[in-house]
Amino acid sequence: MGQTYTGRFAPSPTGLLHAGSLVAALASWLDARAHQGQWRLRIEDVDTPRCVPGADRAIVQQLMALGLIPDGPVWWQSQRSPAYAAALQTLVDAGWAYPCACSRKDIESAQQVARHRSAVYPGTCRQGLRGQPARAWRLNVQAVQAALGDSPVTHWVDARLGPQQQNVAEEVGDFVLRRADGLWAYQLAVVVDDAAQGITHVVRGQDLSDNTARQIVLQKALGLPTPQYRHTPLVRGANGEKLSKQNGALALDCHSPAAAMAALNAAAQVLGLPAVPAQTPCAQALMHWTALYPAQSDPR
Numbered sequence: 001m002g003q004t005y006t007g008r009f010a011p012s013p014t015g016l017l018h019a020g021s022l023v024a025a026l027a028s029w030l031d032a033r034a035h036q037g038q039w040r041l042r043i044e045d046v047d048t049p050r051c052v053p054g055a056d057r058a059i060v061q062q063l064m065a066l067g068l069i070p071d072g073p074v075w076w077q078s079q080r081s082p083a084y085a086a087a088l089q090t091l092v093d094a095g096w097a098y099p100c101a102c103s104r105k106d107i108e109s110a111q112q113v114a115r116h117r118s119a120v121y122p123g124t125c126r127q128g129l130r131g132q133p134a135r136a137w138r139l140n141v142q143a144v145q146a147a148l149g150d151s152p153v154t155h156w157v158d159a160r161l162g163p164q165q166q167n168v169a170e171e172v173g174d175f176v177l178r179r180a181d182g183l184w185a186y187q188l189a190v191v192v193d194d195a196a197q198g199i200t201h202v203v204r205g206q207d208l209s210d211n212t213a214r215q216i217v218l219q220k221a222l223g224l225p226t227p228q229y230r231h232t233p234l235v236r237g238a239n240g241e242k243l244s245k246q247n248g249a250l251a252l253d254c255h256s257p258a259a260a261m262a263a264l265n266a267a268a269q270v271l272g273l274p275a276v277p278a279q280t281p282c283a284q285a286l287m288h289w290t291a292l293y294p295a296q297s298d299p300r
C-alpha cells in the first residue's frame, strides 16, 4: 500500500449539507486532491434515532452537484455492526472494556457540570456493577495506557491548530463504546471505520477536535494506526454560535450550477481561498483551489 493518502468526509444524515458542513467537505476534498489522494465518503448513521430518512441519498446528490465526487463505494455505518462488535469483543477480551450500570443522572449528580459539557465519568463501575444491570460498555482508559506504557496525556499535532494534548482519563473519563440504548458509540465506529477504510488523513470541523484524543487512545487499544488530523474553521451563525442543523442552518441549494458555485465560493472563503467568478464551473473552481490549498491565510 505504501504511504498513499486516503481522506474522507463523514457526515451524519441528520439533515442535508449546510454552509458549515460544506466547509469540512470542501477542505477534506481539497486536501486529498492536493496530495493526489483518494477521497472516501462515509455516512455516519449509527445514531439511528437522529437520522432523517432520505438525508443520506440527498447528501450524496448535493456532493455530486458540487463536483465533490467520492472515490470508491460509499460506506454506511449502519451496515458495519459486526465490525464494531468484533472490536468491542477484542477490548473485552483484553480486559480493557467493562459494563456500566450508571444512568446519565447518576454521573451528573456526582459532580458539577458546566453548560455544553458532558460530565466526566467517575469510573463508578470499573470494579463491578454492584448487582445492577449493565447498560453501556466503557473503555478503561487507565488500564489501556498502563498496559501500553503510554503517558496519561495524549499528544498530537493538528495540521492547522498545531500541538494539542488531552488527559482523557481526567478530562473525559472512561468513555462509552456501546451506548445504553444498544447503539454503537461514535468514537468506536469512527476509529474502526477509519482503519478499515485505510484513512491516513482526517480533515473535519473544529467542533470534532475534542474527540481526537479519545480516538487516539482507542486506536492504540485496538492496535490501529493513527491518521493525521486537521480541523477546519467553523462557520458561525448570526448569534455567534456554530452553524449547525440544531440551530437552524439552512440546507444548501445545489439545484443549479450557479447556486452550487455560490455555495462553494462561500465555503472557500472560510478556508482563506479566493472567490472565483460566479459563472465558473464547479469542477474548474475545485481544480483552481486544489493548486492553492492550504491557503497561507487559512485562519486559526
Ligand SMILES: [Zn+2]
Residues within 6 Å of the ligand: 099, 100, 101, 102, 123, 124, 125, 126
Ligand atoms: Zn457506571
